[in-house]
Amino acid sequence: MLENKNIILGVCGSIAAYKSATLVRLLVKAGANVKVILTADAANFITPLTLATLSKNPVYTQYFDAETGVWSNHVELGLWADYMLIAPASANTLAKMATGICDNLLTAVYLSAKCPVLFAPAMDLDMWKHESTQHNIQQLQTYHNQLIAPGSGELASGLYGEGRMAEPEEIFSFLEALISQHLPLKGKNVTVTAGPTYEAIDPVRFIGNHSSGKMGFAIADQLATLGATVTLISGPTAEKSLHKVNRINVTSAADMLEACTAAFTQTDIMVMSAAVADYTPVKKETQKIKKHTEEFQLELRKTTDILATLGAMKKDHQLLIGFALETENEEVHAKAKLLKKNLDLIVLNSLNDKGAGFKVDTNKITIFNRAAEKTVFQTKSKTEVAKDICTEILKLVARS
C-alpha cells in the first residue's frame, strides 16, 4: 500500500524524536520513499546521520547550507510529497502550523504541501491540556490535517498522563488506513484463482500441470494493494500470498469448483487465472495401482468448466475475467472463450511467445474486452503484468 509513496516526515524537538527512527524503518520497509526534515531542536534529540541512513535520503535541517549555499527548495519538497507526517509534533510547531508562521524549513514545507498532512503530537500533559494547544489542534483539523492522538503514560517529565506520542506502529497503521480509504477498489470483494489442480489417480499419483501460480498470486497481491478485499483460491503451489489476502487452499478441479461457486455470490470481481484440469480420472483407486500389465488405460471424464459455470451465474454488477492459454490460432480461440463463457475480459497467453507461460517470472499477454478492443502488452515481469491486468479491471470498474 505504501509502495512508491513519497512521504515527508517532519520531526520536532521532543524526546519522542528517537521513535522517528523506528517510524522511518517501518515506512521504508513498506516500500515508501521517505525524506526527513528536522527542526533545529529535533537535531538535538536524534542525529541527521541516523535518519539519513535509515531513510536512504539526505536529511533536511535548514533552508540552505551556510558553507556551500546549497538551498533546500521547500516548494519542491512540498509538491514531491504524497503524504506529510509530522511526528513528533511539538506544541511550538503545532502553534506555528495553526497560525501560518513560517520560520523554518519544516513549516515552509507544510505551507507548500498540497498532500494530506498527519500530525502526532508529543508533549507534557499540562502543555497538551492547555487551551491554546487544544485550540491549535482544532484549528489544524479545520484545515483537514489529521490528528494521530497521543496516548497516556509516563512522560519525560516523570509525570503520568496524556501527551505521549502514539507508537510508531500506530502511526504507521493510521497512515495505511488513511491511504486505504482512497484506494480505487476499497469496498470491493475480489476472488482470484491460481495454480494448478491435481486430479488423483490413486493415493500416490495424480494428473497435474506445470502452473506455478505466480501469475494469480501477483494479481491477488496487486488487487489487495488497490484496496480490494481479496480471497485467493489456490491449487497446490509453493507461492506465498500477502498476509492481507484470505487464502483458501484446494487440490482438485472439483474442490476449486466448490470453493469458487461458494465465494462467487459475495464477489464483485472474479479473476480465474488457475490452470484447472480439463479431465479427471473417472475412478480414484483407494490403493496404489500395481504394475501388473504391460499396458494401462486410464479413463478420464471432463471436469466442470468453472469459468463457464460462473459466467452463467453472473449478475450485472459482477465482473468476470478469464484466461486463455493457446498454442495456435490464439486470437480466434480467446475471443470465442470470452463470448462462450460470458466474460468481461479475457487475458490471452500464447505459448508461442518467448517469456510467456509456466514457471518463468515473465509473461506476455493480450487482453480482449467485450467491445472487441484488443490491447497488446510487451513481455514483462509477472508483477508488472498483474498491474496491467488490474489497470484494465479498473477501467471496467470506472465504467460500471
Ligand code: CTP
Ligand atoms: N477453466 C475453468 N475450468 C476448467 C477449465 C478451465 O474455469 N475446467 C478456466 C481457466 O481458469 C481459464 C479459462 O477457463 O481462465 C480458459 O482455460 P483454457 O485452459 O485456456 O481453456 P479451456 O476453456 O479449458 O479450453 P481448451 O483447453 O479446450 O483450450
